[in-house]
Amino acid sequence: MNSPITPVILAGGKGERFWPLSRRHRPKQFLSLDGSGKSLLQATADRLLPLAGSWDDLWVITSAQLAEGVREQLPQLPDKNILVEPEGRDTAPAVAWATLEIAKASGEETVIGFFPADHWIGDEPAFQKTIYAAAQLASSEAAIVTLGVKPSYPSTGYGYIEQGSVAGNFEDLPVYKVSRFTEKPDRETAEQFLATGRFSWNSGMFIFRAGVVLKELEIHAPAIINALKEKGVASYPQLEKKSIDYALMEKTQLAYVLPAAFGWDDLGDWNAIERLLKGDNVNVELASHVGLDTTNSILYSSNSEEVIVTIGIEDLVVVRDGNATLIVKKDRTQEIKQVLKTLQENPKYQDLL
Numbered sequence: 001m002n003s004p005i006t007p008v009i010l011a012g013g014k015g016e017r018f019w020p021l022s023r024r025h026r027p028k029q030f031l032s033l034d035g036s037g038k039s040l041l042q043a044t045a046d047r048l049l050p051l052a053g054s055w056d057d058l059w060v061i062t063s064a065q066l067a068e069g070v071r072e073q074l075p076q077l078p079d080k081n082i083l084v085e086p087e088g089r090d091t092a093p094a095v096a097w098a099t100l101e102i103a104k105a106s107g108e109e110t111v112i113g114f115f116p117a118d119h120w121i122g123d124e125p126a127f128q129k130t131i132y133a134a135a136q137l138a139s140s141e142a143a144i145v146t147l148g149v150k151p152s153y154p155s156t157g158y159g160y161i162e163q164g165s166v167a168g169n170f171e172d173l174p175v176y177k178v179s180r181f182t183e184k185p186d187r188e189t190a191e192q193f194l195a196t197g198r199f200s201w202n203s204g205m206f207i208f209r210a211g212v213v214l215k216e217l218e219i220h221a222p223a224i225i226n227a228l229k230e231k232g233v234a235s236y237p238q239l240e241k242k243s244i245d246y247a248l249m250e251k252t253q254l255a256y257v258l259p260a261a262f263g264w265d266d267l268g269d270w271n272a273i274e275r276l277l278k279g280d281n282v283n284v285e286l287a288s289h290v291g292l293d294t295t296n297s298i299l300y301s302s303n304s305e306e307v308i309v310t311i312g313i314e315d316l317v318v319v320r321d322g323n324a325t326l327i328v329k330k331d332r333t334q335e336i337k338q339v340l341k342t343l344q345e346n347p348k349y350q351d352l353l
Contacts, residue, residue, distance in 0.1 A: 004057075005135045005207065006110055007048040008098050011041055011062040011070060011117040012088055016337045017269035020324035021302065024353055029117040030069055033267060034276050040267065041073050041117045047124055048115060051131055056081070060117075061098045063088055086236050091204075092247035093239045096217055096225050097232075099210050108211030111135050114244075116204050120276060122263020130260045133171035134207040137256060143167075144208040144216065145175070146249065148200025148257040149264045154190035157268065157334075159183045159202035159245065161257045162193075170258075178255035181245060200259045202245070203266070216254060221247040269333040270298055270317045287320065298330070324352050 015028020022028040029041040036043065045058065052058040055076045061083040062070050070082055083098055095114055102112055113131060121127045134145040148161045163176035181202065185193065193199035217225035224247065227235035249255055265272055278284050283294060287301035287308050294310040301308055301320040308318055317333060319326040328336065343349040 004053060004111065005051050005113050005131060006057050006059065006102055006106065007052050007113045007115055008059040008061060008102070009041065009044050009048065009115055009117050010091065010094060010204075011060050012066065012085055012094065013116075013118065014088075015118065016340050017333055018267075019336055019340055020319060020321040020326050020352065021300065024065065026069075027066060028267070030066075030073060033273060034120060039073055040119075041070065044115060044117050044119065045074055045077070047121060047127065048113075051113070051128060059083065059098060059102065061085065061094050084233075086233065089236060089239045089241045091244040092221060092242040093224055093228070093236065095206070095213070095244045095248075096221070097228050099213050099217075100225075100228055103210040103214060106210075108209065108214065109139075110210045111138050111207065112210055112213075113207040114205065116266075118267045119203070119205075120263075120265040120267055120272075124262075126262035127260075129171050130173060130258060130262060131207065133173045133175070134258050136170040137168070137175055137258075138207050138209055138212075142209075142212050142254055143256045144206060144213060144249070144252055144254045145256045145258055146178070147203045147205040147207075148259045149203045150259055150261045151190075151194050151199065151201050154187060154194050155201065156184055156187055156190055158266070160185060160190070160193050160199045161202050163198050163200065163257050163259065167256055173258060173260075175256050175258050178249075178257050181250045183245075200257055201264075203260070203264060206244070206249075212254065213248070216248060216252050220251040269336070270300075270319070270328075271330055271333055273300075274298055274330075296330075 011029050015022035018028045030039050032039050048058060056078060059081045060070055063085050067082060067084045099112060102110055137143050138145050160182045162179040164179035165177050167175045167177050224239055227239060265275055274284050284298045287299045289299045289308045291310045293312045295314045297313055298317045299308050306320055315330045317328050317330055343352055
């Protein structure tokens with residue numbers, strides 16, 4: 001049998017690049033974006049439950065303003081398994097605190113996996129096989145295993161992991177020592193990475209034994225882990241805002257990568273909807289839409305009684321939700337966050353956030 005694992009869902013993000021559908025009270029992880037009827041959080045929990053074995057061994061870490069929504073979306077989840085951060089400090093404090101709490105509950109030999117709430121997985125049996133392989137390695141070695149997704153195109157929006165020497169085979173899948181991490185390269189560099197065949201996209205999923213990571217955090221991020229050990233969640237206001245990649249993964253000598261091919265997408269902005277749903281269609285239409293000479297566009301309305309009419313447009317995202325409308329070129333959706341900062345500065349737009 002494969003090693004058991006305690007999965008933790010990282011569910012504290014804001015999902016700002018899915019505005020105006022994603023808002024403070026209704027962030028991306030509470031939305032159904034793939035037409036399944038399940039929210040991203042619910043789909044992630046369903047995917048991880050067979051790995052956990054029961055709701056008692058599935059955990060979620062989220063923000064104070066989203067905790068009640070998590071409880072509503074996952075009513076089977078024990079309240080003690082919902083860790084509530086008083087403020088967002090990025091993923092390093094989240095991983096450190098959750099690892100400490102699970103180690104207290106289950107011991108430092110517990111194999112833990114961290115999984116963002118906003119991923120789409122195409123082949124769930126292949127996904128589970130990959131997690132089992134990572135858990136086997138983590139249970140037998142002092143290893144921090146990251147899942148590297150085999151790139152399908154030279155993306156400039158993902159971080160990359162270069163694989164070094166082969167470290168073994170688990171579940172018939174090869175595992176490699178990590179040679180280096182590279183954050184979001186330019187197009188030319190990304191193309192060079194793909195040509196070598198040695199690079200994977202950094203999926204942001206990690207599997208390890210609790211005690212292994214607690215020791216590594218003491219070496220590489222002592223300020224974070226020591227404050228959490230001393231004061232617990234009360235230390236959050238003083239913690240540095242830092243990702244687990246910068247705080248630990250780029251520094252540790254225990255990083256391994258398991259290249260995975262199970263159909264994956266990081267649902268980062270509206271363009272992800274096109275990757276999932278367009279198929280052979282001219283546009284992606286999640287709205288009542290009447291169009292003339294409209295191509296390669298994404299059209300969404302949260303109200304089925306509203307009609308979006310377009311004439312002579314291409315490569316646009318048009319989103320209608322309540323009191324807000326977004327119209328943006330598809331290649332500029334990353335800039336939605338900048339516009340939201342402008343809205344935040346004006347008191348009359350606070351109800352749009």
